[in-house]
Every structure is written in structure tokens, then in C-alpha cells.
Amino acid sequence: MSQFRIAAAIALSLSVSLAGCAKGGGESGRKVEFWTMALKPTFTGYLEGVIADFEKENPGVKVEWIDVPGNAIEDKTLSSVSGGTPPDLVNLNPDFAQRLASKGALLDLSKQVPKDVQRSYFPYAIDASTVDGKLIGLPWYLSTQVAIYNKELLEKAGLKTLPGTYRDLAAQAPAFKAVGAVPFIPNLGDGNRILELFALDGVPLLTPDKKQAAFDTPQGRDTFAFWTGLFTKGTLPKEALSLDNREIVDRFQAGQSAVLPAGPQFLKQVRENAPQLYEKVDVAPQIAGKSGKVGVGIMNLVVPTTSRNPEDAIALATHVTNAANQLAFCKLAAILPSSREAADNPFFTTLPATASVEDRARKIAAEQLKRAELLVPPMPHQSELKKAMNDALQRAALGQLSSDEALKQAAAEWNRILATP
16 A cells, blocks of 8 residues: 555645534434454454443443454554544554654544553563654554474484474575475565564664665665565575465475474464374464564554544543453464563463473463564565565566665665655
């Protein structure tokens, strides 16, 4: 979704809002329209219970819950904002939320959410929800990757333990190739992934003032050369460049890759789709880069500026994200809480006597929360920057440019984009 399209939509939204005010507006009733992302029907009972509790605690407030498919939430949110009929509370990722906030489409919650409530979340989750000093949303659920690996393939490749870094794992490629597999397949088709891999190596993406690219350095060139070299050196087939997440999981389930770097929720998929493989699977901490950083994925709840009932929307956001409700949600889904109190619950810190691989994955993922960070904080013009880097990655991986030339071109394109108002 382009910056221009967002800007045009927000401008129209504000004009519609102002037109409404000119007509007098008035009380619209205490209804909160709440949009979630792909939670029905699996979590219908849970959300209905959370909403019923909120309505009981807030007499006179009615919540209308609408669940939106994950691949439609951005377009639908933008359309509703541009049409002057936004939801009062909506579930978005930090990247898209930042783009809306940069156009003035989201409320600043800094002064409306009590400080003790803000302190109840992991600090990095609050930081990831803060743009230019404004709190643009409350963090909801989180996820950290673990290494899901095929024990049988590791044994066939002569490995007793799983290497802890991408470089050490890639060095074992010949041993995996001998048994008809590759060590792993990076999800480079994901827009943010290559940017996250820079961050895992401790390479800054932007200068401190966020006005220039900062990755065209010896350290950055080494990181870029490692990942493009996986393809030019034949460690990975070039077709792996274009695999989406589902295809990467399929390849792991077919025994074609030894390690699946993914959230614990993917274990359920392996259990259901490949039960014979599931018996051979184990888990380990997130595969590391040079920095030892641990990445985390974050989902937010945000309130549009043109919400018709912002006070009750904020109250609902704090209710949905409180420790008790987050813990109950995490017990139903393989996700992690943004609430520090919920993360300290024994559900995350201890293992049952007969722990399953999914129990172990949950504990590992939760332990990582205490030192996790959002590897790629929201940036201005982020979608254009991601495209420029992904284009450079493709050109270098396909041998059309040297790794250094492609990275230099990416830096020049980033500087051009960042100079655009």
C-alpha cells in the first residue's frame, strides 16, 4: 500500500470528519466497533467472553466485534478511514500502524492510558508502539521464533546438536546436501525478513536521524554477502528466493530442509499435516546472527483519530490486553503475552511432567521475551525501503550484480526515498 494512497485516504478522512463536525455531529451512542484479525471461528468463544465481561463492567457500552481476514485488514482499515466510518478499535501490526500514525490517523494514547498500565507491558513492546514520542497503540500478543528441527536429518548429516547461528548452520550445508536436504530456507519473500537479518547481525539500517541509509559499511556488506552467497554459492537453490511461508513449511514437512525457523504455532501445523515427521521434531532457541539479538513479532490495538467513541475504545483495549485476558488467550493459542505479569505465569516458566515438544517450544519462546526486541522498528517510507532492499537482494542472489554493487544501489535508493517529503 503506497504512502501516496495512505496520504490521500487520510486527507479525505479528515475532510469527512470536519464536515461531520460542521453539521453538528452529536452523541452517537456508546458503541465500540472492534476489528480483529483472523480470529474467527477458532477464538470466537474466547473473544465473546472477553467482550461480555467488558460490557458487564461498563454498563451502557455495547461492543460490535467484526473479524477481518488477515490479508484484508490493511485495505479495509484504509477504506473505512477514507470513508469516514472507521472502527473504534482495530488490530494492526506496528508497520502499518506507523504509516497511519504518520498521517495523523491514529490517536496519541500517551496521556489517556495511565502510566502504570503502560508499565505493565514489556518496554520494547511500548517502544514499538511509539512514534515521535506518541503512543499510537497498546501491544496485544507477541511471538518469538524458535528453531524447529528434524532430529533424523541432523543425525544423518552427522550432527549431534543443532548449531546456534545461521553461519554455523550454513557451514553444514555439504553434510545436509549429502542426505538430500538443505540446512534451512530463509523466508526472504517476507518483506521485513532481509531487514531483520541485518539487525540480527547488529547492522544499523538508518542513521540516528533516520535521514540516510546506514548499512553500506564493511559490517553490512558482510551480512548482505552471506545471505546472497547462499544462492550464488549453491548452498540454497535459487528457487528458494521466491518461496512463501506456506511453501517453506511444506518443504520442511517433506524432509527437504532440516530446520524451520518459525513461531511455536507452526508445530500444530506440522503435527496435523505431517504426523510421522512430528515424532522426529524437536525445538531449540531462535537461530542467532552475530549480535545475539532475539527478534519478536508484535500485534497492536489502535484507535483511529476519527473514532466516534475513543474513551470506551481505549478502555476496551486495556481490558483486552490486561494480564488475565492475555494469559487466557495464550492458553488457547500458541502466542505470547505483551503483559509482563502474564509472562511470569507458571504456564510459561515451568514444564509439565510429560512435556510435549509444543510445551518446550512455549517455554523457550517465553524465555526469549525478556531479552527480545523488535528488530525493525517502524520507519518512514517503510514499504518502499523494503522493496528497494528486496530488489537488491534478488539482483545479487541471481548474479545480476555483485553483492557489494547491489547493496550500494540499495543504499542510494534508500537515500533518495528518505529525502522524499
